Amino acid sequence: xxxxxxxxxxxxxxxxxxxxxxxxxxxxxxxxxxxxxxxxxxxxxxxxxxxxxxxxxxxxxxxxxxxxxxxxxxxxxxxxxxxxxxxxxxxxxxxxxxxxxxxxxxxxxxxxxxxxxxxxxxxxxxxxxxxxxxxxxxxxxxxxxxxxxxxxxxxxxxxxxxxxxxxxxxxxxxxxxxxxxxxxxxxxxxxxxxxxxxxxxxxxxxxxxxxxxxxxxxxxxxxxxxxxxxxxxxxxxxxxxxxxxxxxxxxxxxxxxxxxxxxxxxxxxxxxxxxxxxxxxxxxxxxxxxxxxxxxxxxxxxxxxxxxxxxxxxxxxxxxxxxxxxxxxxxxxxxxxxxxxxxxxxxxxxxxxxxxxxxxxxxxxx
Amino acid sequence: xxxxxxxxxxxxxxxxxxxxxxxxxxxxxxxxxxxxxxxxxxxxxxxxxxxxxxxxxxxxxxxxxxxxxxxxxxxxxxxxxxxxxxxxxxxxxxxxxxxxxxxxxxxxxxxxxxxxxxxxxxxxxxxxxxxxxxxxxxxxxxxxxxxxxxxxxxxxxxxxxxxxxxxxxxxxxxxxxxxxxxxxxxxxxxxxxxxxxxxxxxxxxxxxxxxxxxxxxxxxxxxxxxxxxxxxxxxxxxxxxxxxxxxxxxxxxxxxxxxxxxxxxxxxxxxxxxxxxxxxxxxxxxxxxxxxxxxxxxxxxxxxxxxxxxxxxxxxxxxxxxxxxxxxxxxxxxxxxxxxx
Numbered sequence: 038x039x040x041x042x043x044x045x046x047x048x049x050x051x052x053x054x055x056x057x058x059x060x061x062x063x064x065x066x067x068x069x070x071x072x073x074x075x076x077x078x079x080x081x082x083x084x085x086x087x088x089x090x091x092x093x094x095x096x097x098x099x100x101x102x103x104x105x106x107x108x109x110x111x112x113x114x115x116x117x118x119x120x121x122x123x124x125x126x127x128x129x130x131x132x133x134x135x136x137x138x139x140x141x142x143x144x145x146x147x148x149x150x151x152x153x154x155x156x157x158x159x160x161x162x163x164x165x166x167x168x169x170x171x172x173x174x175x176x177x178x179x180x181x182x183x184x185x186x187x188x189x190x191x192x193x194x195x196x197x198x199x200x201x202x203x204x205x206x207x208x209x210x211x212x213x214x215x216x217x218x219x220x221x222x223x224x225x226x227x228x229x230x231x232x233x234x235x236x237x238x239x240x241x242x243x244x245x246x247x248x249x250x251x252x253x254x255x256x257x258x259x260x261x262x263x264x265x266x267x268x269x270x271x272x273x274x275x276x277x278x279x280x281x282x283x284x285x286x287x288x289x290x291x292x293x294x295x296x297x298x299x300x301x302x303x304x305x306x307x308x309x310x311x312x313x314x315x316x317x318x319x320x321x322x323x324x325x326x327x328x329x330x331x332x333x334x335x336x337x338x339x340x341x342x343x344x345x346x347x348x349x350x351x352x353x354x355x356x357x358x359x360x361x362x363x364x365x366x367x368x369x370x371x372x373x374x375x376x377x378x379x380x381x382x383x384x385x386x387x388x389x390x391x392x393x394x395x396x397x398x399x400x401x402x403x
Numbered sequence: 404x405x406x407x408x409x410x411x412x413x414x415x416x417x418x419x420x421x422x423x424x425x426x427x428x429x430x431x432x433x434x435x436x437x438x439x440x441x442x443x444x445x446x447x448x449x450x451x452x453x454x455x456x457x458x459x460x461x462x463x464x465x466x467x468x469x470x471x472x473x474x475x476x477x478x479x480x481x482x483x484x485x486x487x488x489x490x491x492x493x494x495x496x497x498x499x500x501x502x503x504x505x506x507x508x509x510x511x512x513x514x515x516x517x518x519x520x521x522x523x524x525x526x527x528x529x530x531x532x533x534x535x536x537x538x539x540x541x542x543x544x545x546x547x548x549x550x551x552x553x554x555x556x557x558x559x560x561x562x563x564x565x566x567x568x569x570x571x572x573x574x575x576x577x578x579x580x581x582x583x584x585x586x587x588x589x590x591x592x593x594x595x596x597x598x599x600x601x602x603x604x605x606x607x608x609x610x611x612x613x614x615x616x617x618x619x620x621x622x623x624x625x626x627x628x629x630x631x632x633x634x635x636x637x638x639x640x641x642x643x644x645x646x647x648x649x650x651x652x653x654x655x656x657x658x659x660x661x662x663x664x665x666x667x668x669x670x671x672x673x674x675x676x677x678x679x680x681x682x683x684x685x686x687x688x689x690x691x692x693x694x695x696x697x698x699x700x701x702x703x704x705x706x707x708x709x710x711x712x713x714x715x716x717x718x719x720x721x722x723x724x725x726x727x728x729x730x731x732x733x734x735x736x737x738x739x740x741x742x743x744x
Contacts, residue, residue: 104721109614119457128459128485191486253492256499267486267501347447347487357455357487360448361462362721366612368585 093373104364116367117374120358124374127194127349133186136177137197143170144200152389154396167208190268194349196378198268202275202340202350207333209276214283219313221288232284239281245342247274252346271343279336286332290325291317323397330390334383351375431503431635431642432476432692440482443469444502447487450608451716451724452508452528461485467711468506468527468633470704471649475688475697480704494519497636504646505634508604515634524647526632528716529728529737531625532564533603535610538620540597545624552577554596556587560627565600568626588612602629607722623727645691652698654740655680656707658731663706666699680743687743698743708738 053059066072096111099118107113117124126137147166150156178197181187193201220232239247251270259265294317302312322329344353355371358364435441445453445465453463461469461483470480488496488507497505498520508530509515511523534553536542545568555562557580569576579596581587588609591599601609606621613619633650635643656662659677661669669677678684681702682695691697705711712729713719730736 123455123457123459128455131459189484191484249491253495256495256501259499344447345489346492347489349447349487353447354455357448360450360608361454361456362450362608362611362716363456365450365608365721 104367107367112370112373113367114370116358116364116370120355120364123195123358124351124354124378125196127198127354128192129188129194129197130186130192133180133188136180136185136188140174140177141197143173144204190266191348193268195354196351198343198348199337199340199351202272202343203333203337205272206275206279206336206340209272210279210283210332210336211329213276213280214287215318217280217284218287218291221284222291236281236284239278240285242278244275244278244339245345247278248342248346250274267346268348271346271348275336275340275343279332282332283329286325286328287321289328290321293324294321323394326390326394326397330386334386337383337386338379351378431639432645435476435503439477440484441469441473441476441504442486442502443472443483444486444488444493444496444505444507445469446507447489449508451604451720451722453485453487453506462715464528464711464715465506465508465631465633467653467705467715468646468650469504471653471701472504472646474700474704475645475649475652475693478694478696478700480700494521494634497521497634500636503635503642508631509634511630511632520637521634522637522643523632523634524643525650526630526737527650528604528631530602530604530629530631531728532561532600532627532629533606533625534622535591535599535601535606535619536597536622538618542622545622545626546572546574548576548598549574550576551598552579552596554579554581554587554590554599556581556584556601561601564627584609585612603727604716604722604724607716607724611721625728641691645693648691648743649701650708651740652680652701652743653705653708653711654731654738655743656698656702657709658733658740661702661707662710663703666703670699676742676744 049055053062065075092111094111096108097114098107098111099114101107101115102119103115104113106115122131122134126134129137147162147170150162151159151166156162176182177185178193179188179190217232217236220228221236223229223232248271251274252267255265255270298316298320299312302316307315340350341352343350344356349357352375355375359368359371443466445461445463448454449463449465451463452465453461456462466485469483469485473482474480486496486502488502488505493505493507493509494515496502505521506527508528509523510530511526515521516523534545534548542548548569553565553576555565555578562578562580565576565578577596579590581590584601584605587599587601590596591609592613599606599609603621603625610616610619610621633646635646655676656666659674659680661677661680666681670681670683672678672681672683675684679687681699682688682697686695688694688697706714708731712726716722716724717726726734726736728737730738732739
C-alpha cells in the first residue's frame, strides 16, 4: 500500500479549458454545425449593425437648425434636437417650462426616495406622494392659482403627458384593482356580481373603443356646453380599463396563497381587513410583482393610444412634428427617438421589478 | 380594427338628435368674447394646413382661418385655443360645443352640409385628386396615363375616384395599393409604379419626402372636387357670418392689394373699396357686432389670402403648391369674395 501524506497542490486547469479561446471553442465552435451557425450569426449581425451604426452615428448630422443642415445620407438628429423641448413638454408655453420642470424634479425625487432602500421616512414620503404631490402637480401644471397663468390641458403633451397618463393610470389602477379582486372573491353576492360585471365589461372592450367612446360619444350625451375635459375623460377611461386588468392579476396572486393562511389568521381572531392586510396581501403582492409590472409596462405603452383622441403624447407629438412641412421626411428619426425613450422607461421598470423580487424573496422562489 | 364607416354612421345618428339642441344654443360670439379666445378645431398634423412649428406655435392655411376669426372678434390673432381633432371626432367636437370653428381640411359635401347640423362658411382651399410622375417620362397630361401602374393609398376615396376617371376615359391602369403614405412614397421611389395619386395638397407633401424631389412633377390635371373650408354649427347666424366674412376679408384684401405690410398706409387710401374694407368709410362689421377695424385687424395680423397661401403651402413654403384653382377670379382661379359694401 502506498500512502502519500502530501496533499497534491492545486494545479491550474489545463490550458485548453480556460480563457476566452476555450470559451469560444466550448460554446460557439463545438462542432461543425454549431461553428457554421456561429459564423452565419456573425455575418447577419455584421449586415445589421454596420449600416445601423453608419446611419445613426457616423453619417448622422447632429447640429443645425433646419432641414438644410442635414445631408440626408445618415440620420438627421437635428430634427430631434430642434423639437426636443416639444417632445418633452408638448405645446406647453416655453416661458412656463419651469413649472413642469419642478413637477418632473419632485416626481424623480419621490421615485428615487422610494427606490433607494437606505433612505428613511418611506411611509411619510408615500403619503406625501399620494396626497400632497398630486395637488402641487395640478396647481403647477394647470395654473390659475397664485397668479400662475392658466395652461389648459390641450397644450399639455409630449413625455410629460405620457408620464402623467401612465402614473395616474398605475396609481389609480392598483388600489381599484385590489378592491375589485377582493370583491370578486367575496361571499357577498351583490359585491361579487358587481365586481365580476365590472371586470368582465372593461376587460372585454378594447382600450381604443373606450377612448373613442369617451371622446366621441360621451360629449353627445352630455348637455351642450357641459364638456368634461378631454384629458380627464382619457384618464378616467384608462384607469378603469387598467384596474380591470390589475384586478385579475391580483386575483391570480390571491389564489396562490393557501387557504390555511387565512384560516389560521381567522383562528387568531383577526378581522377580515386585518387578515387581508397583514397576512394574505403581503404574500400575494410579492408573488404578483412580475404580473403587476407587466401590466404597468403595457399600460405605459398603451398610453400612445390617446393619440387617436387628439391628445399629443410622446408619439403623438413626434407625429405632429413630422407633419410640419419644414421637417417632412424625417419620420425614421422621430420614431427611433420615441422608441428609444419608451425603451428606457420600460426597461428601467423591468429592472426595478427584478431587483424588488430578489429583495423580497423569502424562499418562495421555485 | 373597428369599422370606421359604422362608427361614423353611429356618430352622425347621435348628432342628428343633438342638432336640435345645438340650434337653441346660446351666442357663440358672446361666449367667445367672454372667454377671450376662439376655440378652433384643427387637424392633428397636416403639412401646410395645420402643424406645430419648432416653437410649438400652430402654423398653416387652416390655422390662419382660426387666427383671422380671432383677429376679427377679439382684435388679437393669437387669442386662439387650438384643439387637435382626428377625422372621426371633428364633427362631434363642433356639435358638442368643444370647438366653435372647425378648420380642418374638411371637404364640403351635401351630406355634411345638410345632415349634420353644420354649415360650411366658404372654401379656403380648392383641392382635388392629382397625379405625380417622374419628369423624364415626358408626360404632361393625365390623358397620357393609359396603361400606367399607379401607386395608391388604400381605404381612401382616391381609389374610387381613380377607377371612375379611367373608366370614363376608356383607359386601363394597374393599381398598386399601399397602407400608409410612407409606404406609398417608398413604392413610388423604388419604381414599383410610374404614377402616384393623391390629393394635390398631399402630393406636394409627399414629393418633398422623395430623395430627389426635382425629378418628379405634379400634373396640373385634377380628377375630383375637394373644396376644403371652415365649418360652424347651424343655427348661429351671427357666428356663421363672422367666420364667412373673415375669409372674404382676406380674399378682398388680396384683390385690392392690401397686405399685412402696407395695411397701415392703406388706411389713408382714396380707393373707396379699400376704405370700406379697412373701416375708414362706414362700419361694415356692425351687422356682425364687430368694430369697424375688424378687417384691418385680420389683414395686419394674419395677412391677406395670398400671403397666407404663399407662407403656408405656396412658393415660400417647402410644399411649393401653385395657386392654380386657388388663384383669385381675376387671375383665372376660383377664389371670389363678395364685395364689402
